[in-house]
Amino acid sequence: GDSVTQMEGPVTLSEEAFLTINCTYTATGYPSLFWYVQYPGEGLQLLLKATKADDKGSNKGFEATYRKETTSFHLEKGSVQVSDSAVYFCAQLNTGNQFYFGTGTSLTVIP
Amino acid sequence: DSGVTQTPKHLITATGQRVTLRCSPRSGDLSVYWYQQSLDQGLQFLIQYYNGEERAKGNILERFSAQQFPDLHSELNLSSLELGDSALYFCASSSQAGVRETQYFGPGTRLLVL
Numbered sequence: 001g002d003s004v005t006q007m008e009g010p011v012t013l014s015e016e017a018f019l020t021i022n023c024t025y026t027a028t029g030y031p032s033l034f035w036y037v038q039y040p041g042e043g044l045q046l047l048l049k050a051t052k053a054d055d056k057g058s059n060k061g062f063e064a065t066y067r068k069e070t071t072s073f074h075l076e077k078g079s080v081q082v083s084d085s086a087v088y089f090c091a092q093l094n095t096g097n098q099f100y101f102g103t104g105t106s107l108t109v110i111p
Numbered sequence: 112d113s114g115v116t117q118t119p120k121h122l123i124t125a126t127g128q129r130v131t132l133r134c135s136p137r138s139g140d141l142s143v144y145w146y147q148q149s150l151d152q153g154l155q156f157l158i159q160y161y162n163g164e165e166r167a168k169g170n171i172l173e174r175f176s177a178q179q180f181p182d183l184h185s186e187l188n189l190s191s192l193e194l195g196d197s198a199l200y201f202c203a204s205s206s207q208a209g210v211r212e213t214q215y216f217g218p219g220t221r222l223l224v225l
Contacts, residue, residue: 036216043113043201043216044154089154097167099144099214101154 002027006090006102013080013109021075021105023064023090031092033057033066033073038087038104047075047088080109114138115217117202123223129190132220136183136204142166143185144205144214145177149198160185161207189222197224 007022025031032051036044048057053068062077073090090102114137124130136143145157147170156169160179171177174192179185189196199219205212 041218043115043218044203045113045216046213049213097159098169099146099156101146101156103153 002031002092002094002098002100004090004092004100004102006088006105008103008105009087010106010108013107015082015109015111016079017109019075019077019080019084019107021088021090021107023073023075023102025071025073025090025092025100027071027092027094029095030068031094033064034091034093035062035064035073035075036089036091036101038089040086044089080107082109082111085109113215113217115202115204115215117200117217117220119220120218121221121223123225124192125225126192126194128192128224129188130192130222132187132189132200132202132222134185134187134202134204134217136185136202137215140204140206140215141183142205142207142212143179143183144203145171145185145187146201146203147198148201148219149195152198154201157187192224194224197222 034049035047037047048059050057050066056065064075087104116135118133141162144159148154157171159167177187201219203214203216205214
């Protein structure tokens with residue numbers, strides 16, 4: 001069945017370090033792909049999305065490219081800040097309009 | 112602030128009981144989605160309503176049910192509660208029902224079943 005797999009955390013980085021959080025998906029058809037972020041005590045917020053192959057989603061310095069050939073949607077940021085500390089969820093929306101989320105990756109950025 | 116509101120913020124109840132969680136979507140949004148977030152299962156899609164009609168169903172137990180009212184608010188009813196139902200329940204809304212619609216999440220209701 002459809003699913004999303006993302007790298008397990010927690011991830012701890014120093015400020016200004018490079019971030020990569022891996023995400024791969026399995027799907028029948030061509031899903032839309034998303035990254036959501038959850039700050040402590042809050043609900044999920046859409047970070048970025050891509051709706052077709054080779055699309056690049058970007059927001060707040062984060063970016064991810066929809067790679068159909070590797071069924072991946074890895075999240076990257078060139079220089080993380082303390083304020084980026086949160087839990088990041090990769091998700092797919094399949095053609096049946098059902099969302100599947102990864103288990104989340106906790107990121108802590110230390111000054 | 113996403114514009115989606117959920118009440119109550121916290122709920123503590125006992126096994127076997129029934130509770131109702133409420134969600135008000137963003138102004139103008141017609142679709143409402145319910146999710147369950149637990150430590151062992153992660154974030155799971157439960158069900159979606161669009162303009163009062165059920166549109167998509169995920170991993171929702173038979174003990175759970177939902178509805179969307181004419182004013183577009185939605186309620187998630189959880190009955191015969193078990194310890195394992197303790198989780199954070201999120202509601203999200205979007206303007207339409209179609210694929211690829213961006214969803215906006217509420218702050219969640221934290222349910223603790225004792």
